[in-house]
Amino acid sequence: VANIASIFVALSSNVAIVHSKMYPITKCLVSHLLLFTIFSAFGIKTTVADPNIISKSQWNGVESINELGKQALPIGRIIILHTAGAGCQDVDSCSQQVRNIQKYHLDLHFDDIGYNFLVGNDGNVYEGRGWDLMGAAVKNYNNGSLSMAFIGTFENDPPTDQALEAAQSLLEMGVRTAKLTEDYKLLGHRQLASTLSPGAVLYKIIKQWPHWTRRAR
Numbered sequence: 149v150a151n152i153a154s155i156f157v158a159l160s161s162n163v164a165i166v167h168s169k170m171y172p173i174t175k176c177l178v179s180h181l182l183l184f185t186i187f188s189a190f191g192i193k194t195t196v197a198d199p200n201i202i203s204k205s206q207w208n209g210v211e212s213i214n215e216l217g218k219q220a221l222p223i224g225r226i227i228i229l230h231t232a233g234a235g236c237q238d239v240d241s242c243s244q245q246v247r248n249i250q251k252y253h254l255d256l257h258f259d260d261i262g263y264n265f266l267v268g269n270d271g272n273v274y275e276g277r278g279w280d281l282m283g284a285a286v287k288n289y290n291n292g293s294l295s296m297a298f299i300g301t302f303e304n305d306p307p308t309d310q311a312l313e314a315a316q317s318l319l320e321m322g323v324r325t326a327k328l329t330e331d332y333k334l335l336g337h338r339q340l341a342s343t344l345s346p347g348a349v350l351y352k353i354i355k356q357w358p359h360w361t362r363r364a365r
Contacts, residue, residue: 235300271310
């Protein structure tokens with residue numbers, strides 16, 4: 149234990165300057181990476197908690213109008229978006245926002261809510277089409293992609309740390325359960341379409357995530 153502690157102190161001091169300039173969620177990820185590296189070196193197994201997922205029935209969503217297309221698994225591309233509407237801070241307000249989004253998409257003649265998952269500022273993940281069904285979020289890129297939309301507008305302000313952590317946990321869960329490839333690529337919506345989504349601030353954050361790529365394909 150003493151050896152583990154001394155190694156962690158040494159590594160932490162070397163990244164202190166860079167660490168101080170990072171977003172809070174990135175600081176958290178770096179700290180977790182340091183711990184994972186140290187624990188792995190000593191043969192200590194670590195686990196990451198799964199996100200709390202609010203199912204479609206729990207947020208009172210309506211059934212799909214038509215049968216949705218199946219997604220080929222594992223998925224190799226993640227698209228991060230924002231919903232560009234109002235944000236939410238608790239289960240009730242987030243559930244209401246997800247219902248509003250579903251109604252809006254149905255009014256546009258979608259078969260269901262377009263996103264695979266949504267993330268609220270309350271730190272919960274809200275099930276849309278889920279892992280196994282093809283989304284309808286980004287034209288020409290739905291096949292082979294998983295869409296994750298942060299509820300709200302993030303052009304000037306970031307999501308909460310809880311929301312960012314929930315999104316990361318969902319991605320880790322996806323890899324662990326073979327829903328996502330281990331080398332999946334992560335992109336922002338604006339890289340694939342003429343849009344501000346996922347917002348300037350959120351886009352800057354996800355560009356620091358390990359799987360972000362400049363290349364769409």
